[in-house]
């Protein structure tokens with residue numbers, strides 16, 4: 488007999504049933520406590536049923552998805568069943584099977600709570616009749632034996648450390664020999680479940696390794712290992728693609744002058760590649776991953792006026808001459824550095840004459856006008872009014888910033904010529920030198936008006952990198968630093984693959 492409800496099917500009979508329109512066959516066993524679950528899965532088809540025989544009461548017991556239990560006395564044909572309300576109790580094994588989202592054919596055999604040591608241990612077992620596939624070729628292969636019991640850290644149960652234990656089956660494939668089945672709950676090969684791994688990754692996104700290890704009760708090494716695995720997985724899954732707009736920047740790491748070259752996708756705001764040092768070779772390593780056709784898809788590259796980057800880009804990117812854009816912040820910084828040199832020289836001379844006007848003003852001259860702190864504005868205005876060389880140098884630097892406000896390259900170029908005249912007639916040798924550097928690079932400063940990209944527009948990215956650097960004070964080596972950059976800024980898919988059915 489067949490009874491259909493919204494989302495469940497109810498079948499009962501004394502004789503074997505084979506329903507042409509259902510993807511399963513069920514042989515009811517009279518006198519045996521049959522526990523059945525029929526559910527619709529996401530594709531709308533019916534999931535096959537699951538039996539368990541645990542008592543010898545003379546009724547059939549049907550568990551419906553809504554939680555209703557129907558008890559059908561054997562032999563009764565008058566009515567469909569007795570609605571028994573909710574299932575009387577949920578066994579701990581069933582609770583954990585549900586919590587662990589166990590893939591078939593696994594189930595929970597035993598749950599042990601050890602309250603004094605705040606620990607829960609869950610043992611899994613599989614359906615003895617389960618069919619297995621060779622993990623190499625995915626063909627059905629007979630069960631051979633079981634590996635030694637292994638365990639995986641899982642999400643805590645109400646603050647109790649929780650471990651899942653199982654003996655993984657090994658199959659004997661005619662082609663590949665004896666192979667161990669991969670656990671469906673732990674895909675990355677670590678002694679942690681995927682759900683726990685996701686938790687650690689989520690925590691790492693919010694705080695540094697020290698914080699994560701404390702919050703998730705893992706060790707420093709475990710946490711690092713999870714981060715490294717996540718990055719390696721993300722990089723392996725990353726789609727091969729050359730961004731249309733690149734932004735290349737160098738970042739110092741650690742205290743000494745050690746640099747990493749960062750290749751960023753300007754539009755996506757992600758770090759695409761991290762290379763050691765800031766040599767031509769560093770950047771060429773990135774370009775060499777791609778074919779000339781792929782590299783010809785690059786439309787613009789923002790960078791500092793740094794010869795090794797220029798050389799690498801010209802060597803690999805077709806049409807680089809019109810694609811390189813010298814970043815405006817780096818361009819202005821060249822003149823700011825000249826201002827600082829003027830200040831140092833002038834301060835030395837003034838001090839020797841007993842004049843300490845420039846004492847303690849170093850940082851004031853490094854600010855852009857609008858960034859001078861409110862509480863130092865008065866002091867700054869006063870000192871600028873005293874006709875110092877440093878003040879003149881600073882005014883020349885400030886004027887240059889107007890260049891990027893133009894809409895048309897011709898007007899910007901004319902502006903630059905006027906500025907250049909002023910700067911080179913300033914009688915300030917370091918300002919003159921800086922102006923000459925800029926004129927030499929002018930064509931690729933003006934490409935800004937075609938591409939309008941810079942290193943700093945990926946603001947979000949820069950602040951993220953800054954955060955990584957701050958969190959990284961404990962980084963002992965550059966590999967750690969690189970891993971953290973990719974983790975936080977790489978735009979990678981860091982999470983373990985969706986659970987595959989074992």
Ligand SMILES: [Zn+2]
Pocket residue numbers: 621622623624625626660661662663664
């Ligand atoms: Zn095989």
